[in-house]
Amino acid sequence: MKQKPTLKVIAKELDVSVSTVSKALRDSKEIGEETKNKVKAFAKLYNYRPNNIALSLKNKKTKTLGVIIPEIVHHFFTTVISGIEHYANDKGYNVIVGLSNESFKKEVINLEMLANGSIDGFIISVAKETLSVKDYHHLSETIDQGIPIVMFDRVIDEIDCDKVIVDDVKTSEKAVRKLISSGCKQIGIISTKDYVSVGRLRTEGYKNALESKGIEVDTNLILKIDDKFNSDDNLEFLEQQIHDYFEKNTVDGLFAVNELYAITAMKVARQKGLSIPNDLQIIGFTDGVLSKHAYPPLTTISQHGFEMGEEAAKLLIERLENTNDDEEPFKTTIVKTDIIDRETTKL
Amino acid sequence: MKQKPTLKVIAKELDVSVSTVSKALRDSKEIGEETKNKVKAFAKLYNYRPNNIALSLKNKKTKTLGVIIPEIVHHFFTTVISGIEHYANDKGYNVIVGLSNESFKKEVINLEMLANGSIDGFIISVAKETLSVKDYHHLSETIDQGIPIVMFDRVIDEIDCDKVIVDDVKTSEKAVRKLISSGCKQIGIISTKDYVSVGRLRTEGYKNALESKGIEVDTNLILKIDDKFNSDDNLEFLEQQIHDYFEKNTVDGLFAVNELYAITAMKVARQKGLSIPNDLQIIGFTDGVLSKHAYPPLTTISQHGFEMGEEAAKLLIERLENTNDDEEPFKTTIVKTDIIDRETTKL
DNA sequence: CACGTCAGCTACAACGTTTTCGTGTTGATA
DNA sequence: TATCAACACGAAAACGTTGTAGCTGACGTG
Known part of the structure; x- marks a missing residue:
């Protein structure tokens, strides 16, 4: 069991500084060709990959999306997750799933667990209990803290955020x-x-x-x-x-x-x-x-759950990567529906 | 949009040092009662929560499990995920899901994306393509790097790790x-x-x-x-x-x-x-x-997918939290099955 | 008065990165 | 020969946290 190599060990091994290694790997023109090649060869040999956590800490973004749904054993939600994953992975994002089990309390806990730096934004379909007790403080607080939320399917009118629904x-x-x-x-x-x-x-x-x-x-x-x-x-x-x-x-x-x-x-x-x-x-x-x-x-x-998922991920990632200071207005996109004719109707 | 408070801002605000704040919140006996109360009150007021990423970096563990499955739009896999989530959440772990779509390449990419510090261990059901091409280097390399893997359902005999299967x-x-x-x-x-x-x-x-x-x-x-x-x-x-x-x-x-x-x-x-x-x-x-x-x-x-998920999560977390230096031997647990009599058989 | 003890606090390093700002050496120019 | 740019690299800070070690002042003891 060999340990993951870090910049530090590579630096020590090659007798250069950590900064040099970092720059060499990112192909900075500050570093001489020879050194670059040496570092790159070594890094490849030892299969170096930058530590995500350290990057997250530094960049203050995790490239991870939090998805909270009432139930995963449910075909509609899984197709939506597929769509989210598809779009998110394409953009280099990971997906953490949280299950609320239709419970208000579990929804709150899940939100809090993830809102402490683990994720950059949420995609959520709210629990029935939450809708029934009409307590949305966890959602508005999350938005207040600067973590964007995209709601899909089950949506709350009172909360101002991006939404993906069906008409x-x-x-x-x-x-x-x-x-x-x-x-x-x-x-x-x-x-x-x-x-x-x-x-x-x-x-x-x-x-x-x-x-x-x-x-x-x-x-x-x-x-x-x-x-x-x-x-x-x-x-x-x-x-x-x-x-x-x-x-x-x-x-x-x-x-x-x-x-x-x-x-x-x-x-x-x-x-x-x-x-x-x-x-x-x-x-x-x-x-x-x-x-x-x-x-x-x-x-x-x-x-079209898959498209809903893709669209939700798209809205979220666009908002996350929007560097303009002027806040974009919230969008709610309506995904089209189709009637699929099978055999329980005539004609 | 108020920013998440950090130890540093609390420290500055109360005119004490960062260490004092950290210790006060963790109820260290090094800190006087009065200061503790002051800090705690302030922290509660501003809803302070420690930053997970920073903790992960420091502790070298993320309290996150990576689950890689072939497809999520599949009832068996979703019940397994439910089981994993249930047990993991209970132990304070989060779950990241990756979808391989039965593709070898996507499985490798997913593994690599997560193996760079994002997760502490994997639970995986391997893609059909992987089984068919018989290329398991990504799995053995992951294990080599000290990241434990638990396989379930579709399992590879040649790889030595914990397994959860049905007989x-x-x-x-x-x-x-x-x-x-x-x-x-x-x-x-x-x-x-x-x-x-x-x-x-x-x-x-x-x-x-x-x-x-x-x-x-x-x-x-x-x-x-x-x-x-x-x-x-x-x-x-x-x-x-x-x-x-x-x-x-x-x-x-x-x-x-x-x-x-x-x-x-x-x-x-x-x-x-x-x-x-x-x-x-x-x-x-x-x-x-x-x-x-x-x-x-x-x-x-x-x-009994739910039980399989719970069992897989249990095996993984136990291995993660086992601090003994002597490596535990790998287990493969067999989850029992039942025949559910419905109406496509006689008697 | 010299010394030790203790409570209560602070400084600092470390986790792994990236990035800004040096700094020393070389070679060319005035 | 003094000056300067170009080049190749290093030192240090920063992200937020925790733990260890160190510091300060008050007090007690001989």
């Missing part, structure tokens, strides 16, 4: 319109509680679509799932709620704000003997593995 | 035995090419099970998928290969070495009019979202 209202409107034009007469929606911005906005789009076609909105047809900040374990609870919904309502079209809700609705519908898409047409939101491999394959809205 | 052979044996005892007469396997260790081992288990029951192994029934280092885009190619397999062979039991293969096989079988589990019983490997939400829900082997 939830318009997109949902489009999806529900599609259901209408495919012949659905009774269209329901399975959404989240209102404090989750995306749920609220997608419900809004749902209403807009109906109203624009002169259809009255029946609030009984709007199911707002109570998922206790944790969508993974309480699958039965989710099924139960959807089951009850089907007991009380008869629908021939359904719009679900994520793919899990859509898939689960399909399952419950199948148990009730409904045929998809003949008796019931369904559109989901987010194009994940579930949608693609479901039976029948689910017609869904693609959020 | 692929035994587990597969159990699964195939189950198929046999459920009445299957013609049992096939969908595996990977042999350079992927898990594929090779699971195929071995498949053969063992058959032989132990006195059934002759028919190599035609062994399909080794050629997936070109990228399982995501070439879904049609995968389908094609499975389709051809079904054309040539008639099976009533199928063991697939991952869930995507299993799900795709189900899809192809359905197209051929086969009823599951009546005409064909299927068992997959890895309990992911696909298995759970498939139609019908897939009987599968749970690898």
Whole structure:
């Protein structure tokens, strides 16, 4: 186990000064050709690489991005991370991930752990609990300390920062319109509680679509799932709620704000003997593995997570590398969506 | 935007020395009560947090783990990351993720980017390309430099390090035995090419099970998928290969070495009019979202990714924090598996 | 009064870099 | 021969922290 060589050991070994070694390796014209070659050869031989930590300390930048997401076991978030990684690596940045597990406290801890010099900026999708308790002090304090934040997907209007979102209202409107034009007469929606911005906005789009076609909105047809900040374990609870919904309502079209809700609705519908898409047409939101491999394959809205990730990383890195004194105004970029036609809708 | 306070600014502000501030905050008995209180109050007021980078430089440890995986958009890997994060955070460690995208070159780059001081140790599941070209110099060099590595799932026998695996052979044996005892007469396997260790081992288990029951192994029934280092885009190619397999062979039991293969096989079988589990019983490997939400829900082997992640993090951190001079021998821990009975098998 | 002790503080080095500002030697020029 | 530029290199500071060693003044003891 040979130790990593430092400038100092190279200097001692070659009997020159540390500065000379540093300059030689950076090809400074201050150093003579001969010395340069000698140093470079030695450095290559011993596989010298500058110590990142020392560089970070000196340059006051770490070339590392902090990504905080509610859950990693979730296809949408992982595609976003892929996008972030892709863009960031390309620009020489690393990515640290923190998981909030939808918990406010863990979000705060993660932010604090990383905000002490470990990273140059954050990309975050806020936890449901944070949205629900409406306590954003950790975010505003971080921004106050000069650490930029980019929010994506779940976004907080009150916080001024760069944002990457999807036009939830318009997109949902489009999806529900599609259901209408495919012949659905009774269209329901399975959404989240209102404090989750995306749920609220997608419900809004749902209403807009109906109203624009002169259809009255029946609030009984709007199911707002109570998922206790944790969508993974309480699958039965989710099924139960959807089951009850089907007991009380008869629908021939359904719009679900994520793919899990859509898939689960399909399952419950199948148990009730409904045929998809003949008796019931369904559109989901987010194009994940579930949608693609479901039976029948689910017609869904693609959020283009990869592009969202790339865009978020781009916004963040641009802000980090912007050396102008005049602060750039905050941008919120809207990533386009597409409806991917599969087999849970007609036509 | 107020700057992060450092020891130096606190010292200047309170007109004491930097050392005094440092010691006061760490509650050293060298410092008088009065001064301590003054410093602590000031630090709290200005929300002082020690700079991680400076600490890392000084202590020569970063309290950060580097995790390198082939793909993040993959349920098994994300559960492993969850497990790693869970254990690591608990011990005050952060996690940097690097994606190799199954590419040898990207794996090397990622390793090098992080090995220059950014992390204390690696947890890695090697890329298929690396396994196929059999070039492990980046891994052995990293270990040589004193940076410990823990491998999980896809593991390299030639490299001496801690490992976390599943007993692929035994587990597969159990699964195939189950198929046999459920009445299957013609049992096939969908595996990977042999350079992927898990594929090779699971195929071995498949053969063992058959032989132990006195059934002759028919190599035609062994399909080794050629997936070109990228399982995501070439879904049609995968389908094609499975389709051809079904054309040539008639099976009533199928063991697939991952869930995507299993799900795709189900899809192809359905197209051929086969009823599951009546005409064909299927068992997959890895309990992911696909298995759970498939139609019908897939009987599968749970690898307990979360536990694997926790175990990997545990091994790594224990090694990092082991201050004994005598090197601990390398361990490989075997995480248990379970068959999760769902609806693609009888009984 | 000389000496030692102790509390309470400060100075300094070190971690590995980069960069600014010297400094000494050479050779050419006036 | 005195002056000066060009060249090749070194010393030192800085980033933020911690730990060791050193310093100062007050007090007690013989």
